Amino acid sequence: MSQTRGRPYLAIPGPSVMPEAVLSAMHRSAPNIYEGELVEMMPDLTADLCRVARTDGHVAIYISNGHGAWEAALANVVAPGERVLVPATGRFGHGWGEIASGLGAEVEVMDFGKRAPVDMDWFESALRADKSHEIKAVLATHVDTSTSIRNDILAMRRAIDAAGHPALLMVDCIASLACDRFEMDAWGVDVVVAASQKGLMVPPGLGFVFFNDKAAAVRRGMERVSRYWDWTLRAEPEMFYQYFGGTAPTHHIYGLRASLDMIHGEGLEAVWNRHDTLAQATWAACEIWGQGGPLALNVANEACRSRAVTSLRIGAPYGTELRSWLQREAEVTLGIGLGMAEPGDPAWHGFFRMGHMGHVNAHMVLGMLASVNAGLMALGVPHGAGALDAAAKVLAKKENSTPVGQPDDEAVKAKTCC
Numbered sequence: 001m002s003q004t005r006g007r008p009y010l011a012i013p014g015p016s017v018m019p020e021a022v023l024s025a026m027h028r029s030a031p032n033i034y035e036g037e038l039v040e041m042m043p044d045l046t047a048d049l050c051r052v053a054r055t056d057g058h059v060a061i062y063i064s065n066g067h068g069a070w071e072a073a074l075a076n077v078v079a080p081g082e083r084v085l086v087p088a089t090g091r092f093g094h095g096w097g098e099i100a101s102g103l104g105a106e107v108e109v110m111d112f113g114k115r116a117p118v119d120m121d122w123f124e125s126a127l128r129a130d131k132s133h134e135i136k137a138v139l140a141t142h143v144d145t146s147t148s149i150r151n152d153i154l155a156m157r158r159a160i161d162a163a164g165h166p167a168l169l170m171v172d173c174i175a176s177l178a179c180d181r182f183e184m185d186a187w188g189v190d191v192v193v194a195a196s197q198k199g200l201m202v203p204p205g206l207g208f209v210f211f212n213d214k215a216a217a218v219r220r221g222m223e224r225v226s227r228y229w230d231w232t233l234r235a236e237p238e239m240f241y242q243y244f245g246g247t248a249p250t251h252h253i254y255g256l257r258a259s260l261d262m263i264h265g266e267g268l269e270a271v272w273n274r275h276d277t278l279a280q281a282t283w284a285a286c287e288i289w290g291q292g293g294p295l296a297l298n299v300a301n302e303a304c305r306s307r308a309v310t311s312l313r314i315g316a317p318y319g320t321e322l323r324s325w326l327q328r329e330a331e332v333t334l335g336i337g338l339g340m341a342e343p344g345d346p347a348w349h350g351f352f353r354m355g356h357m358g359h360v361n362a363h364m365v366l367g368m369l370a371s372v373n374a375g376l377m378a379l380g381v382p383h384g385a386g387a388l389d390a391a392a393k394v395l396a397k398k399e400n401s402t403p404v405g406q407p408d409d410e411a412v413k414a415k416t417c418c
């Protein structure tokens with residue numbers, strides 16, 4: 001008998017749970033796109049969006065998913081025949097590289113595997129080896145959503161500088177924006193790519209490209225840029241329609257306004273802290289399960305783990321069986337194991353992911369973990385006992401110890417970098 005007469009929980013790494021405030025902001029009749037509220041809300045909206053990326057730079061908005069934002073960013077700074085370097089730590093790094101290939105770029109992929117972050121020595125040596133500075137841009141992924149590896153973006157900036165290389169540092173923050181600490185300006189990032197449906201809690205449909213003045217100068221040096229992808233007018237429009245290169249994504253704008261109000265109302269630091277605590281609780285449960293069975297966190301080093309998604313190995317066929325059980329019996333949807341094995345390979349069924357991004361709180365994550373616990377029991381998958389206690393302990397401890405307000409910058413950096 002399945003227990004499925006309550007609220008389902010989409011515990012995957014995007015699209016994420018949509019808050020009621022976002023949904024009700026979108027539940028309205030079609031607004032005037034020539035004048036009035038919609039037009040007037042844009043300057044504050046873009047400013048508040050830039051605050052989430054921690055930048056005083058520019059932002060261009062596209063009606064697209066993350067793939068579209070990948071292409072938009074590249075179209076502005078990389079011409080056919082130019083070289084880009086892709087340090088890949090999972091499926092998404094490769095994906096961005098494939099988009100670059102499609103645009104005619106010469107793509108050099110450095111594959112760091114599926115369980116470890118970018119090795120800074122190897123990365124720096126690749127830049128040093130490029131003596132004639134042909135690499136125009138580095139396409140980095142902050143959090144790779146397939147492996148749940150989180151890369152140290154500040155260290156990448158330092159490696160590029162240490163090599164004396166002028167390449168642009170472009171970072172995919174689609175899975176990390178408003179989940180994991182990210183500081184575009186302070187970390188020297190030139191271009192950031194993001195999308196609406198993960199930490200920003202808005203339905204899929206908006207892509208964002210943040211860029212600084214250095215990247216804007218590179219754009220001006222391009223021989224030509226597709227009119228549609230060109231970020232110039234989108235970032236500094238003279239007319240409302242130019243923000244979007246055409247008709248505005250009217251309802252998404254209202255949804256995004258509500259989401260930004262929630263994020264800044266809670267405080268970005270508090271949002272990051274909440275994700276950190278919920279991730280710690282998730283890992284604590286996974287560690288215990290793993291002590292008595294096949295379940296294992298994909299990323300061993302805690303410092304290199306995403307706070308938004310956790311990738312797990314459990315061995316085939318348990319990954320798929322567990323997902324099916326949770327869907328059927330608990331109305332919890334877990335993520336598939338993306339890119340860990342080829343679809344069609346029986347090993348593909350040995351992975352899954354837990355999303356804990358965006359509009360999530362303690363009872364949602366504890367409920368998800370308890371459902372996984374029940375699934376392990378029901379399927380007879382061996383597992384350590386006491387996982388839920390371990391998760392609860394993290395929350396009980398954090399509740400008493402998390403300081404409210406601005407944490408010390410250096411302490412946070414030390415804690416959050418690999």
Ligand SMILES: *Cc1c(COP(=O)(O)O)cnc(C)c1O
Binds near residue numbers: 145
């Ligand atoms: C989700 C995601 C993408 C792709 O976004 P789509 O909206 O599915 O196109 C790219 N990169 C990362 C890191 C992601 O998490």
